[in-house]
Amino acid sequence: MSRTQSSLGQLISNYGTILAFLVAIIFFSIATDTFFRLGNLQNIIIQSTALGLCAFGLTLVLIAGEIDFSYGGIIGLVGALLASMLQQGYSPLSATLVCLLVGGASGLLNALLVVGFNLSSFLASVAVFFLCMGAERVYSHGVTVWIQNRTMLSLVQGHIGPVPTPIVLLLGLLFVCWFLQTQTRAGQHVRAIGENIQAAREAGIRTSLVKSLVFVLAGLLFAFAGCLETLRNGGAIMYAGKQLLLFVLAASFLGTATFKAGKANFPGTLVGAFFLITLMNGFTLLGMKFYLIPLAQGLILIASVAISSIRRGEIEQVKF
Amino acid sequence: MSTPNSGQQNDIAIYTRGVSKYFPGVQALKELDFEVRRGEVHALVGENGAGKSTLMKIIVREYLEDEGDVFIDNQNAKGMGIRDVQQLGLSLIHQELNLVPMLTVAHNICLGQEPLTRFRTIDWKRMRDKAKEFLDQISPEINLADRVQDLSIPHQQLVAIARSLTTKPRFLILDEPTARLDQKATENLFSFLANVKNKGLTVIYISHQLEEIYQICDRITVLRDGKKIITAPVNELPQGDLIRRMVGMEITQQVPKEHVPIGEVILSVRDLSPEKKGENINFELKSGEILGIVGSIGAGKSEVAHAIFGSDPKKSGTILISGRELNTRNPAEAVNAGLALIPEERKAQGLVGNESVRKNMTIASLEKRFCAARLWIKQTKEKEAVRESITTLKIATRGTEQEVQFLSGGTQQKVVLGKWLMSDSDIYLFDEPTKGIDVGGKHEIYRLIMELARQGAGIVFISNELPEVLSLCDRILVMYQGRIAKELSATTTNREEILFYVMGGKENEQDTKQSWPTDQ
Numbered sequence: 104m105s106r107t108q109s110s111l112g113q114l115i116s117n118y119g120t121i122l123a124f125l126v127a128i129i130f131f132s133i134a135t136d137t138f139f140r141l142g143n144l145q146n147i148i149i150q151s152t153a154l155g156l157c158a159f160g161l162t163l164v165l166i167a168g169e170i171d172f173s174y175g176g177i178i179g180l181v182g183a184l185l186a187s188m189l190q191q192g193y194s195p196l197s198a199t200l201v202c203l204l205v206g207g208a209s210g211l212l213n214a215l216l217v218v219g220f221n222l223s224s225f226l227a228s229v230a231v232f233f234l235c236m237g238a239e240r241v242y243s244h245g246v247t248v249w250i251q252n253r254t255m256l257s258l259v260q261g262h263i264g265p266v267p268t269p270i271v272l273l274l275g276l277l278f279v280c281w282f283l284q285t286q287t288r289a290g291q292h293v294r295a296i297g298e299n300i301q302a303a304r305e306a307g308i309r310t311s312l313v314k315s316l317v318f319v320l321a322g323l324l325f326a327f328a329g330c331l332e333t334l335r336n337g338g339a340i341m342y343a344g345k346q347l348l349l350f351v352l353a354a355s356f357l358g359t360a361t362f363k364a365g366k367a368n369f370p371g372t373l374v375g376a377f378f379l380i381t382l383m384n385g386f387t388l389l390g391m392k393f394y395l396i397p398l399a400q401g402l403i404l405i406a407s408v409a410i411s412s413i414r415r416g417e418i419e420q421v422k423f
Numbered sequence: 424m425s426t427p428n429s430g431q432q433n434d435i436a437i438y439t440r441g442v443s444k445y446f447p448g449v450q451a452l453k454e455l456d457f458e459v460r461r462g463e464v465h466a467l468v469g470e471n472g473a474g475k476s477t478l479m480k481i482i483v484r485e486y487l488e489d490e491g492d493v494f495i496d497n498q499n500a501k502g503m504g505i506r507d508v509q510q511l512g513l514s515l516i517h518q519e520l521n522l523v524p525m526l527t528v529a530h531n532i533c534l535g536q537e538p539l540t541r542f543r544t545i546d547w548k549r550m551r552d553k554a555k556e557f558l559d560q561i562s563p564e565i566n567l568a569d570r571v572q573d574l575s576i577p578h579q580q581l582v583a584i585a586r587s588l589t590t591k592p593r594f595l596i597l598d599e600p601t602a603r604l605d606q607k608a609t610e611n612l613f614s615f616l617a618n619v620k621n622k623g624l625t626v627i628y629i630s631h632q633l634e635e636i637y638q639i640c641d642r643i644t645v646l647r648d649g650k651k652i653i654t655a656p657v658n659e660l661p662q663g664d665l666i667r668r669m670v671g672m673e674i675t676q677q678v679p680k681e682h683v684p685i686g687e688v689i690l691s692v693r694d695l696s697p698e699k700k701g702e703n704i705n706f707e708l709k710s711g712e713i714l715g716i717v718g719s720i721g722a723g724k725s726e727v728a729h730a731i732f733g734s735d736p737k738k739s740g741t742i743l744i745s746g747r748e749l750n751t752r753n754p755a756e757a758v759n760a761g762l763a764l765i766p767e768e769r770k771a772q773g774l775v776g777n778e779s780v781r782k783n784m785t786i787a788s789l790e791k792r793f794c795a796a797r798l799w800i801k802q803t804k805e806k807e808a809v810r811e812s813i814t815t816l817k818i819a820t821r822g823t824e825q826e827v828q829f830l831s832g833g834t835q836q837k838v839v840l841g842k843w844l845m846s847d848s849d850i851y852l853f854d855e856p857t858k859g860i861d862v863g864g865k866h867e868i869y870r871l872i873m874e875l876a877r878q879g880a881g882i883v884f885i886s887n888e889l890p891e892v893l894s895l896c897d898r899i900l901v902m903y904q905g906r907i908a909k910e911l912s913a914t915t916t917n918r919e920e921i922l923f924y925v926m927g928g929k930e931n932e933q934d935t936k937q938s939w940p941t942d943q
Binding site: 298 | 521535
């Protein structure tokens with residue numbers, strides 16, 4: 104089917120989002136003289152870090168054919184924990200470990216509800232989202248706690264050699280996620296489960312176990328993203344996760360319109376995250392009213408996904 | 424073709440002794456003794472409902488027998504589960520293709536057993552080599568690097584078969600494998616079967632196609648009504664004999680055909696080639712006429728109905744309704760032109776499960792009959808009409824508001840019928856309307872269909888049950904591999920003759936045809 108299309112058409116359908124992204128970069132570079140500067144570009148990547156990491160977690164779940172909204176609550180809960188533990192004098196390492204533990208536990212709860220009790224992942228993860236949000240409120244009493252610990256802050260403000268640390272973290276984790284998913288047996292089984300769970304089961308794959316692991320790993324990624332987001336903000340702000348909720352979702356689904364024929368994939372997700380932040384950054388530099396930016400973002404997203412999916416006649420279908 | 428000699432008599436791979444299986448209201452298998460010798464290709468034939476699938480499911484332990492014993496490799500299978508018989512080397516290739524569409528052919532073949540490198544990553548090269556080893560046995564021309572979603576259906580089926588070889592089976596059960604295969608892929612399969620037979624693999628082969636049975640099988644077992652009729656070497660069982668034994672002389676409850684005046688041509692199908700399956704379909708349907716379409720699974724019957732109705736696209740062809748061309752990909756226009764399709768998958772295609780009987784029944788005729796000023800629904804009138812339908816169709820429901828998902832299969836089918844009766848169509852396409860319905864329900868449906876014909880509608884009746892086709896229809900079209908193989912008049916033909924063409928018999932093979940008994 105798609106083989107009969109012209110090569111140009113195929114190029115557009117496979118890389119539509121990337122083309123739109125490039126057009127946006129060129130446009131902003133010409134329209135403003137502040138956009139295409141090293142400092143600003145670095146800024147875009149740093150702003151995309153927490154978003155990107157969190158979206159990696161969601162992408163993993165999407166590949167397994169499920170969905171997970173719990174990051175909306177985990178990010179805020181983890182942030183509140185991190186900030187107050189550091190304030191109470193715990194070491195950065197132990198505070199981070201506790202955060203990851205909480206993330207993993209939330210993932211385990213998701214897994215229990217979805218795999219054990221056969222709830223739809225949509226419902227289960229929204230419930231966990233609310234639980235975490237509630238826990239955050241109870242724990243922090245709604246007080247913003249700032250972070251002063253220099254070691255911890257260097258995770259987002261420091262450099263490794265000449266390169267800002269967040270960029271190293273983001274690209275490093277992209278490589279790890281991509282490698283584990285595409286090059287290992289378990290990673291490929293995640294894809295098989297998402298595509299045809301019956302076939303996976305018949306091939307002797309332990310589908311419940313793999314799916315549970317997926318939720319736990321996603322929980323860990325959400326927690327790590329939550330730590331970075333908190334550090335970038337300089338402290339724990341109430342309900343920080345809600346800010347990211349739609350951005351993460353949009354980045355992962357934009358990723359499905361990039362690279363891999365309508366399927367969730369890690370490099371695509373990263374492009375999606377960059378694209379979203381670039382639009383916000385560019386429009387801000389253009390001096391657009393802040394309340395108009397979502398409008399412009401929405402229109403551009405529709406256009407960029409449309410050019411790739413209309414030709415292909417399919418977009419990612421997630422079974423909830 | 425090797426003829427088994429007496430020296431192999433002791434070498435039985437699989438056998439059953441006195442196996443019976445009961446389902447609610449019906450005994451599916453009756454004290455069945457069945458045996459397959461090591462290294463043979465054993466054909467299992469019988470009409471729909473003869474018990475073939477039940478027997479196979481018992482052998483692979485998907486079902487358990489109620490009486491009798493099953494022996495695999497001389498071990499009693501009592502207490503064995505699906506996994507246990509797989510471990511004994513038994514592999515069933517069923518009709519659903521369980522493949523992962525976006526993974527490559529190589530990966531699908533090795534799924535779950537991917538070779539690993541020293542670093543625990545997937546060893547892609549060794550995976551390709553391993554997959555090639557199995558794929559080469561059956562279809563070397565398939566590209567291992569292609570994604571399964573880009574393959575044709577026949578090639579997907581061959582990949583599924585290659586995949587089942589990775590467990591190194593010693594007993595292979597193929598359930599109508601060629602229903603999805605084209606000519607070329609069928610040849611691949613056959614040369615593969617000829618090959619593995621020499622290596623001692625035992626094959627049970629369920630098929631509805633005479634030609635291939637005689638081409639590749641050593642022995643045949645005929646089942647009818649859950650009983651074994653005969654097991655014989657193929658060369659001792661000529662085609663006519665085989666078919667006679669499949670049909671038997673059973674007396675079926677027949678519905679008296681009501682003869683109604685047949686009128687003008689209301690539907691002409693010219694050179695129709697549905698996109699899914701089928702080529703150069705030509706037929707006409709007159710008002711008051713009931714036209715049967717029969718054929719085995721995969722012959723393309725449903726595809727023709729859906730292509731006429733516009734619910735599936737067509738490659739080419741013209742459809743004329745009362746002389747006017749219907750050119751649509753949109754079932755809504757077909758409905759307006761007076762067509763109605765009662766699909767086979769009534770749950771998926773014909774009913775909204777969690778809605779009421781009333782809403783399901785009036786959904787196709789709301790605009791025409793029950794809408795005031797095309798805006799709101801005249802509920803009283805709607806309910807009245809539904810109540811009337813419930814009475815005339817004898818629908819067993821608590822009332823108009825009962826959710827259809829809680830009704831029995833037969834009752835659901837009547838709701839679908841009711842829906843189309845309300846639409847006042849001129850042409851009805853029934854796709855297996857009596858499938859899975861009890862005898863009483865079937866008779867209700869026959870009565871309704873005849874009533875529609877009496878009122879002057881033209882009816883296309885797709886079915887696999889020959890007795891009902893024979894008693895209900897005026898003319899019968901037999902489809903074989905996507906084409907109309909034969910047109911028969913219901914008054915002059917009989918079950919043997921229909922089955923002969925259903926199974927791909929050729930007209931010039933007259934020796935068998937002359938021996939049809941005519942006292943049906």
